[in-house]
Amino acid sequence: SLSESVKLNRLSDYDSGIVEVNLDRPEAKNAIGKEMLSGLRHAFEAVDRDSSARVVMISSSVPKVFCAGADLKERKKMTAAEVHSFVNYLRSTFSLIEELQIPTIAVIEGAALGGGLEMALSCDLRICGENALLGLPETGLAIIPGAGGTQRLPRLVGKSIAKDIIFTGRRMGGRDAMSMGLVNYCVPAGEAHPKALEIAREINQKGPIAIRMAKRAINEGIDREMVSALDLEEECYEQTLNTKDRLEGLAAFAEKRKPIYTGE
Numbered sequence: 001s002l003s004e005s006v007k008l009n010r011l012s013d014y015d016s017g018i019v020e021v022n023l024d025r026p027e028a029k030n031a032i033g034k035e036m037l038s039g040l041r042h043a044f045e046a047v048d049r050d051s052s053a054r055v056v057m058i059s060s061s062v063p064k065v066f067c068a069g070a071d072l073k074e075r076k077k078m079t080a081a082e083v084h085s086f087v088n089y090l091r092s093t094f095s096l097i098e099e100l101q102i103p104t105i106a107v108i109e110g111a112a113l114g115g116g117l118e119m120a121l122s123c124d125l126r127i128c129g130e131n132a133l134l135g136l137p138e139t140g141l142a143i144i145p146g147a148g149g150t151q152r153l154p155r156l157v158g159k160s161i162a163k164d165i166i167f168t169g170r171r172m173g174g175r176d177a178m179s180m181g182l183v184n185y186c187v188p189a190g191e192a193h194p195k196a197l198e199i200a201r202e203i204n205q206k207g208p209i210a211i212r213m214a215k216r217a218i219n220e221g222i223d224r225e226m227v228s229a230l231d232l233e234e235e236c237y238e239q240t241l242n243t244k245d246r247l248e249g250l251a252a253f254a255e256k257r258k259p260i261y262t263g264e
C-alpha cells in the first residue's frame with residue numbers, strides 16, 4: 001500500500017485492466033490532508049506508469065462519504081505559505097488525474113464536498129448513489145473553489161448552473177446532480193460501486209488504443225475551434241488504424257465472436 005489512507009487495488013484476473021484507487025481515512029471522512037494528498041499523488045503516478053491499466057475507479061471505503069474535501073483541521077495549523085504549496089500540489093494532482101490517458105470513474109456514495117467534488121470533477125465519469133451529497137461549500141468558508149471547481153464545473157454543467165452551485169454553496173442530492181448533468185448515473189444508495197464496475201467492464205472490453213484516443217480527442221478538442229478540433233480527431237483516428245486490435249475487431253465481427261484486444 002502507498003499510504004495509510006490511499007490504497008491502490010488491482011481487481012481479479014477476470015477484471016485485469018481495472019484498477020481502483022481507494023480512499024480510507026474514516027476518522028476524517030476522507031478529508032485530504034498532506035498524508036492523503038501524497039498517497040493520491042503516488043497512486044495516480046503508479047496508474048500513469050502502468051501500461052496494463054485500462055480504466056481506473058476512484059472509490060471510498062468509508063461509509064456514507066466519498067471525500068469531505070480539504071482537511072480543515074490540518075489547514076487551520078498551516079501557515080499561508082504551507083497552504084499555498086499544499087493547494088498547488090492538490091491542483092497538479094487533480095490535473096494529473098484529468099490527464100491520465102485511460103478513463104477514470106469517480107464512485108460517489110455520500111458526501112463529495114469542496115476538494116472532494118473537485119477531485120470527482122477531474123474524472124471522466126461520475127456515478128453516485130441516491131444518498132450522495134455534492135457541493136462546493138468554499139464561499140461559506142470565505143474562499144473560492146481553488147482546485148479546479150470554478151473551471152471544470154461550468155464546462156460540465158454550464159455557466160448558469162455552476163454559478164448557482166458555487167455562489168450558494170448548496171449541497172445537492174444525487175438525483176439533483178443527475179438532473180444537472182453533474183453525474184452520469186444516479187443509482188439506489190449502495191449500488192454506485194457495482195454500477196461503476198459494470199461501466200468499467202464495458203470500457204475494458206473495448207480497444208484500449210481506441211479508448212485512449214477517444215479520450216484525447218474529446219479532452220483536447222473541446223477547447224479548440226472546430227476546424228482545428230476536427231484535425232485533432234483525424235490525428236487521433238489515424239492512431240487507431242494501423243493496429244492489430246483493429247484487424248482483430250474486423251476478424252471477430254466476421255467470425256461472430258467477441259474480440260480479444262491486446263492494446264497493440
Ligand code: CO8
Nearest residue numbers: 027028029031068069070071072073111113114115137146
Ligand atoms: N476536514 C477535517 N475533518 C473533517 C472534515 C474536513 N473537511 N470533514 C469532516 N471531518 C471530521 C469531523 O470534524 C469529525 O471529527 P471529530 O469526530 O473529531 O469531530 C469527523 O470527521 C466526523 O465528521 P461528522 O461528525 O461531521 O460526520 P457526518 O457523517 O455527520 O458528516 C460530512 C460528514 C457531511 C462530510 C461533514 O463532516 C461535513 O460537512 N464536513 C465538512 C465538509 C466541508 O466543508 N469540506 C471542506 C470544503 S472546502 C475545501 O475542500 C477546499 C478545497 C479547495 C482547496 C483550495 C482552497 C484555497
